[in-house]
Amino acid sequence: MVASRDRIVVTNGYLQGLGLICRALAGRGARRIACEDPSSVEEGRIAARAGLEAVRVPVDGRGLRVDLLAAAEVDAVILTPAHQHPTGVVLAPDRRTALIAWLRAAGAIAIEDDYDAEYRYDRPAVGALQGLDQDHVVYAGTVSKVLAPALRLGWMVLPPSLVDSVREEKLLHDQGTARIEQLAFAQFLLRGDLDRHLRRMRTRYRRRRDAMIAALAESLPAATVRGIAAGLHVTVELPGPADEAAIAAEARSRGIALATMGDYWTGGHYPPTLILGYSQMTEARLRSGVRELAALIPSTGGDIREPAAWRPGAA
């Protein structure tokens, strides 16, 4: 048994860690890796750059379609079980169990991006998959959401079989992550400052989330709002036919920052969906921004749902 502190590699944020893992997996013969559909464009590109073929596996209202992994003939899978990025869905308990069973049967590796796990508002925190199987799950965390992406500070807890090869990749990549941030973050943790910071920010972000939901209910009552239980953004499915890219372009030209489902790596046919962050704005600014955004969209009835109500995606 390798102690967990000996299985940690510190990285410059999550995506560097993903690149290191992909190269280590390719180095031991892996050829295909599953990515969630939808997921960030960078993940698939980083996997491809490491020599792996990235394969889309759809997400539905209960998370990644774990039942499709065997047929996808992949050696590994990247997933965001605590708060799927960007849909906000939580991986259902039976799928967690099924995932672990498949990993063991296939000798495959899951890369668990513990995305937004720290910002969960209405339910208790979701446990890490990695706690269920330390030999088949890589746990990846980052301070990007809880402190700042500019720190470039992340970490991975690795299965023992991957420790040496990932350390080697990291050394060849950049000879290690900057030390000052690591020491400062260690102090921040030890003093209990991170816990205090998270408690304060959860309260603040929850208020902003509530303001965002209220503003959407008022200004875009026909839209379906999802992904509200955790994280720093909501997804807003627009009613009827709408051109999400054109709406986003027009909104950006007015200084409203937003993303759309089409900005993600997806082969699915999602209805037009806007992705709106709320972490960086006051409640007043959120209300006026949503009102301005709504003026660009034809509106009808209303529907705000929890992620569990997410319809099957491209599956």
Added chain:
Amino acid sequence: MVASRDRIVVTNGYLQGLGLICRALAGRGARRIACEDPSSVEEGRIAARAGLEAVRVPVDGRGLRVDLLAAAEVDAVILTPAHQHPTGVVLAPDRRTALIAWLRAAGAIAIEDDYDAEYRYDRPAVGALQGLDQDHVVYAGTVSKVLAPALRLGWMVLPPSLVDSVREEKLLHDQGTARIEQLAFAQFLLRGDLDRHLRRMRTRYRRRRDAMIAALAESLPAATVRGIAAGLHVTVELPGPADEAAIAAEARSRGIALATMGDYWTGGHYPPTLILGYSQMTEARLRSGVRELAALIPSTGGDIREPAAWRPGAA
């Protein structure tokens, strides 16, 4: 003409930059890259990892054997012209001219690791190759020697044709270098603190170098000491037959840190050579350390030379 500030990419130290360049070169069809013989083991491995075949080209007393590059059929070359690592040789003026001519004729790229350029003790600074041809030379600098490797802060000035692809590689690598160090270093530069720091350290390191040379002359008079004009280490060629690896192992077991020529990537048949750093020790500690080291080596006559007296290597 692209302004030079638009051709800079900030990296996590020099070796990450080398990896990015190698991948960008491989991406546009490069297949072979020349490394100096001797050079650090990591350079060749990083080039190979990026898909390039690393080819050794020997260094002699006037620097890299530029005349051998054409026959080596390489698309690029990595070199340390200001203070060859680890031999300490400066690339001769006519070789600089010949290198630029070859780069232009072959459409090749030179990666200039401006290693130890800041610590030159007895002569004026050597100008950067990159000043002679901005379209064919990548200039790479780092704060590792002038401040601390723990900062992981380096930069490259790129030929315009490589800017986009290297930026793309950097983004996929780690989404950018940590910002706090960059801002702090910019302030440090702007306030003139770096210049003050370098002036202070040059004086201090020169004293330590002089103490190292004097101690070697006293305790190892038969050794040939080279690479003394710049940098933070000297090379010590041992007289007659000696097992450098065994001497180094014995010295390390007594707490004396050192390297040997065999620790570098070389196919050359160098005489047994120790590589001794002097930057981190007081003059008194240097003297006693050299005395202790000398007790492990049979000694004879003496010879301390400038790098220009370096004999041809494996050429």
